[in-house]
Amino acid sequence: MKLYEFEAKGILARYGVSTPKGVVVAKGDDVRGKLASSGLTPPLVVKSQVLVAGRGKAGGIRIARSVEEAVSLTEFLFDYPIKGLRPRYILVEEAVEHSSELYASITIDKSARRPVVLASLYGGMDIEEIAREKPESIVRYHVDPYMGLRGFEARLIAKKLGLKGGVISSFASLLQSMYNAFVDYSADLVEVNPLTIVGEKVVALDARIIVDDNASYKYPELAIERVEGGEVSEWESRARRLGLAFVELEGDVGVMGNGAGLTMTSMDLVYEYGGVPANFLDIGGGASAERVKKAVLFLLEFPKAKSIFINIFGGITRCDEVARGIIEALKEYSGKPKPVFVRLSGTREEEGRRLLEEFGIRAFDNPLDAVVEAIRAAR
């Protein structure tokens, strides 16, 4: 779950990180009143709160010389889509005059099974760009998850970066604050980019926090509605509301599988045999008949899918449950009929196969056969 910039800054500020003075305006707020009473001193930065990368380049960040200008820019940005997305919040902040832009983030090094701090003197661009253009500038530091990031370690990072004097300890404090937020919010990523140095103080000009979706239940206070991603289609957001792992694609063969690997491989097979998948839909492990029914109905209604290829190899998923779900979906569906090709193998495969065949659906044993049929039917 990606947090908005203003949320990330709010969290970091509670951990002692300096951020520019600012105010958040929500869609529908009295913009003029809110900015007038905010006590902010121009020049101001008006920032569209969208959860997509490249917001600056897309025109989502504007400079206002006066409060009056900030009011009109705020109103303008509410209606200015960034990669197809209109913001619900605008953050207006005092501009911080600065000459340097640094980078700092904390994420998980999956291979090392350790949190890792990344820092560079060359911020303002994203980490991939830094890695391409200034790879030697990146300092990496692994943290023992049982010890946390201790002060002396944070200072070592600051020194390796080449910082001097009092900035060392204020940068070290920033890293420790980021680390504590990273742990307390079960974050996949805490990033401050850019940050700058004013005197001996470190100021976070932008901030990102991504909370692990598996842990988001721990933070009910973050449960505001948020639209993630740049180009979530209508069907993708509908799927999200239904709790389905669905990605819309360009083609016409509907694809559904159990498990990400098998579902991706099913897509790969469609391509390999000359078709183009209409989507990716993973019902996950151990899906109930109810869940399968929901997913199949969704694909039946999804207009891009001209035919449907269902590829199931049951482990924790039971083929009989899947069969029941498919049958119920087909019974309930009242739209234009669509050809459905089901491959069933694995746990309780005989029962599932029997159920489907009693209902009049052929259950393939070999997915290649099912794929070929599905591609042909979509044409």
Add this chain to the structure above:
Amino acid sequence: MKLYEFEAKGILARYGVSTPKGVVVAKGDDVRGKLASSGLTPPLVVKSQVLVAGRGKAGGIRIARSVEEAVSLTEFLFDYPIKGLRPRYILVEEAVEHSSELYASITIDKSARRPVVLASLYGGMDIEEIAREKPESIVRYHVDPYMGLRGFEARLIAKKLGLKGGVISSFASLLQSMYNAFVDYSADLVEVNPLTIVGEKVVALDARIIVDDNASYKYPELAIERVEGGEVSEWESRARRLGLAFVELEGDVGVMGNGAGLTMTSMDLVYEYGGVPANFLDIGGGASAERVKKAVLFLLEFPKAKSIFINIFGGITRCDEVARGIIEALKEYSGKPKPVFVRLSGTREEEGRRLLEEFGIRAFDNPLDAVVEAIRAAR
């Protein structure tokens, strides 16, 4: 720093512990209004918030059959001193009907260098009493400070205690909540005594938290004025405000030393040589001249001390600083002169000795000589 019952319960409630519904009334509040609007259902328990043990036996806990009665009991308790102490807060709670009273606490086992959980089915009395009367009922469990108290460990404790069914997991949750509060508040002690079982739910009827004084700076939100201890004398609370480690005693020989061990030994010597100390005053390690001056002035003004025995063996404390502090105090003091006997040894002893002797004070090398003189002078 001892927290009031209502503070401890408030903290534990945030960690998910069930506590009786209640309301805190501060001295000066509109008692009637506050209780009337609280929505509490009688019978009610009216509890004087004092930081002393044995509050119940001393009449600090009363039962009210009606809100009206609770109002008059609250007003009554504000003026009812418990061990010499008038409360600033009264907690009024709904009475919880209960048949069992259990005990649970978390503290530090200093020898094992481990947090330790203590639990017993026989609560309602203090742990020393339980240890005397039902020693076999106490379950002790050491916690790895790097792992915390995990659910399966908490359940093992509950099972060892003899709890059954759903109570096991609610008691285990209570222990985990207590442990988390214990760590987050740097507590010397988190105690719930008694707690009771209502259905399968565990309810904390009373709660105590003692925060480590060395860590209390981390919790500015707890910085309300609190009067600790049952019988803090006027001079003791005056000393506390000055930041002096001072205990008032029965005798007439003022005692001041550096370090708890030496100061206690100085008291012991006064007794051994036939005197009675008027106090204990430890200036601690590395005291500045300023601090020494404050301490000496305090003893000069402390009426019980007829003479003063100052026993210094400098390590991190410097004898010259001490000498300067003594001299400045004597210069500034304008009350009735008091005989002062100073023993000086250790770090910078020659300089200290020289300063004192230039000022006309004899610096003893042997504390026994100084003690004997001080006792004689006090008579």
Add this chain to the structure above:
Amino acid sequence: MAVLVGRDTVVVVQGITGREGSFHTKLMLEYGTRIAAGVTPGKGGGEVHGVKVYDSVQEALQEHPEVNTSIVFVPARFASDAVYEAIDAGLKLVVVITEGIPVHETLRFTNYARSKGTVVVGPNCPGVITPGEAKVGIMPGHVFSRGPVGIVSRSGTITYEISYALTKEGLGQSTVIGIGGDPVVGLTFTEAMEMFEKDPETRALVIIGEIGGDMEERAAKMIMEGKFTKPVVAFIAGKTAPPGKRMGHAGAIIMMGEGDYASKVKALEKAGVKVARNPFEIPGLVSRVL
């Protein structure tokens, strides 16, 4: 011989009274796995498919000291606690089936397990099977057969697909390890490969990878460095997945340009590994290297 599980494996099922725990206990028993006990806090005293249920691993081990392995079906919110319980009870292998455990929790318990000498497989994994000896997992048993091919996989269902294809071609498996699809797992490709390297029965290895992460690249590096010397073939799922889209579980996300399909195939081929275009090519490739 084989790796991780075998005839000496004696299992405790944590979360045995749940829907999945109970169902797969039955299937594992049917497969011949020795299951000595089950654990569900608060349900001690009962029985599931003839297996006694205890309130804690400690109590289970008091009655069944021969237990050396745990399989965890406990729901995500309580799963970490179950893993710690198994580690602290001294079990040498803990297979975590549970999906949806927060990665910060996995980070902690996998590090803890390592410090205690316990191997954790998973989380979010299908488990481990040594065909004909023991199945500690949720995989459909009938698709496996015994033989010389080791398999280590990030994807449950593709593992079944490929094992089934191998079995149909008469190519049996020594041990099949599904390491799980989460970003952080207790046993990585390279750690599993160290085990297969030492196992005399395993004569070839199938690596089943997925886009995202760098585990396949590390496996390639290990082969390049000569630390894994047996023939290897591979399949990588997600060839046609669009970048930046989350494809099902967290392991399969292409971001930061790290670990895309091309990079993995390139690294593996450089190390001399044949990469199959689809799962059904695997048996042919394996036959050629055996």
Add this chain to the structure above:
Amino acid sequence: MAVLVGRDTVVVVQGITGREGSFHTKLMLEYGTRIAAGVTPGKGGGEVHGVKVYDSVQEALQEHPEVNTSIVFVPARFASDAVYEAIDAGLKLVVVITEGIPVHETLRFTNYARSKGTVVVGPNCPGVITPGEAKVGIMPGHVFSRGPVGIVSRSGTITYEISYALTKEGLGQSTVIGIGGDPVVGLTFTEAMEMFEKDPETRALVIIGEIGGDMEERAAKMIMEGKFTKPVVAFIAGKTAPPGKRMGHAGAIIMMGEGDYASKVKALEKAGVKVARNPFEIPGLVSRVL
């Protein structure tokens, strides 16, 4: 020979630029202690009494790899961090002078030190001295002299008093350890006693206890069990302290009836230890057992 510190001890002073750190660096140097470096974050590059200052222990050790011991004068809020830094740098002895460290922090770093094989003395302690060889602490050097008496003490100033009294009677000390007055300390009486038991130079031991806690009782138990075999005499401060009152530092509080004066004296006397009524009786008692 002696214990913990000696001629081979090479010290880094953490917090060397502070008031106490700088002053006691001078006194330690005057005593003959080998101090190779000092550390104060942000003050690297300077000098204190001729000792070079570095920003971190790591940097200090790069230049002075012979350092094996740290003494910590860092203020309480930053002291734990300094201790971790010293432990992680691989130092074998860390003497923590700092007073006022929260006990939960001490709990953590003392456990961590143990897992890393580092001995922590303190916090809130006067340090360790092996007379004539090395003083790693804040004790006044001139009150000590070299000889056969080991001392382990919970009270700084009483240690000076008793050492001075011994010295005046011609009874020198092998090593004197002030373990510190905090509720949790890195080195306990019994752990120090294990060291003295093995030290051939130490022929008798003086235990300087205090009311509160159970460290004296544990020392008595160790003697009873025959794990410490040299003659022991003891002094316990706080005989006349009223119960339930906090007497200065946290170590000296009598509460819960645990560790009062009578219990300690009884336990020690039962173990055959002579307990002095005041510090000045110690030399006489020592003479008798030597």
